[in-house]
Amino acid sequence: MADVRPFRGIRYAPTVVSDVGQVLCPPFDVISPEAQERYYARHPYNMIRLELGRELPDDTVLNNRYTRAARTFAEWRKEGVLRQDTVPSYYLYQQRFSYGGQSYTRTGLVARVRLEPWSARVVLPHELTLSKPKDDRLQLMRACAANFSPIMAWYEDxxxxxRRLLQPYAERAEVQARDELADEHRLQPITDPQQVALIQDFFSQRQLFIADGHHRYETALSYREEIRELHHGLDPEDGANFVMMVLIDVDDPGLLVLPTHRLLAGLSAEQLQRLTPEHLGRYFQVERLEGEAGRGAALMVRLAEAGQTAPSFALLTSEGSWLLRLTEAGQARMAESGRAPAWNALDVAIAHQLLLEELLGLSAEDVRAGRYLRYTHETEEALAALPRGEAQAVLLLNPTPVRQICEVARADERMPQKSTYLYPKLASGLVIHPLW
Structure with missing residues (x-):
C-alpha cells in the first residue's frame, strides 16, 4: 500500500522570519490577481513569489515567473532565509479556524509519499483534471525541483x-502562526525513530484518497517520467518519485467540506419553463417553500434536513423557492446511467444528470465550458444572485459527505466538476519538499 516517508523539509529560518504567518499564502489555484498583489505587499519573503509569481509584459523563455521563482528560491536558500532541516521528519500540521460561527481543528501529517499510477489503486482520485493548470505546475517543478504547496489526502483510521499519536505534538508545536484570516497554523517536526517507524508502518497498510490537489499529483507523475527519460532510468529513492502531502483522517472532526452551488444564466424561455413543478415532478418530489422557509439560513436548514432522507436540492427562480427530493422514478433513471452506484447516489451527479442535462438539455460540453453555469461555495452570494439579476435560477446543494467521496474514488469514478470545496485550504510556506 502507501509508501509514506519522512523528509528533510526546507523551512523559513526563525532568525530571519519571526512571524511565519506573514509569509504564508494559499495554493495557486485559489489565488486571485488581487490576492496575489496583497501577498506580494504583505512581506518581502512571502511564499507567493515561489508559489505564483507575477507575469510581466516582457517575459521571455529565459526570464519568466518560473525562472524568477527558481532564482528567488536559490537566493533565499543561499542567504539563509530558507534552511533545510538536518534530520528527516514527519511534520504534524494542525489548522485551527472558524466557519459559520463554529470553531474547528483539523489535524494532518506532512510527509513525502511515493507516486503511484492511478491503476495501482494505492492513491485514489475522485476528480478529472484540466491540462492548463497541470502545464503551469509542471513548468514550476521543472524550474525549481520542489513542491511548494502540499496535496491534501485522506486515510482511514x-x-x-x-490521531492519538499526533495529538501531543500539536500542543507543543514549534511553529504557531496566524494568517491574514486569523486562522492558526501549528507545525511540529516528528523525528523520534520509534514514532517514525510506527507512522511508516501504519501507512504501509493504507490506501490514500486525494481530497484536494489532483492537478498537482498528475503533474508530479509527469515530472517523474521526464526525469526518468532524462537520466535513462531513475533510482527508486530519487526525490522525483515522491510528492508532498498532508494526510488527514477521514473521521477528523475538523474536516469541513462546503457545497458548491450552481448559478444558471443565459437560459431560454423554453428552458426556464422546464424549471416548474410540472416538469420537475418527473424525477423529484417538489415542495414549494413559502415565506421565511424559502430564504436564507432557514432554507439551508430545511435543505440539510431533507438531505438526511433522500438526495435533495433547493431551486430558486423568479417564480419562487422549491425543495426537490429525488423520487423512486429519479433513482431508477440514475440507475440507467451506466455509472457505479456510489456515483449515482451523489447529490451533485443527480443534479447534473437529471436537472441540468436531461431537463434543461445542457450538454456535458456546455457544463465543462461554463456556458450557462457559474459556481460559488458562498451561500450568501448564491442567494443574492437572483434578486441582483446575476442568475435566472439558483441551485443550492448540500455538502458531499467525506465518506461518500471516498466511495466514489473506490468505485474508480470521477465526480462532476466543482463538486467539493475543502475549507480552509492548506497553507503554502510552512514546509517545502525538495525533489532531490
Missing part, C-alpha cells in the same frame, strides 16, 4: 491510532 477507524481506531484513531494515528
Amino acid at each position: 477507524p481506531q484513531a491510532r494515528l
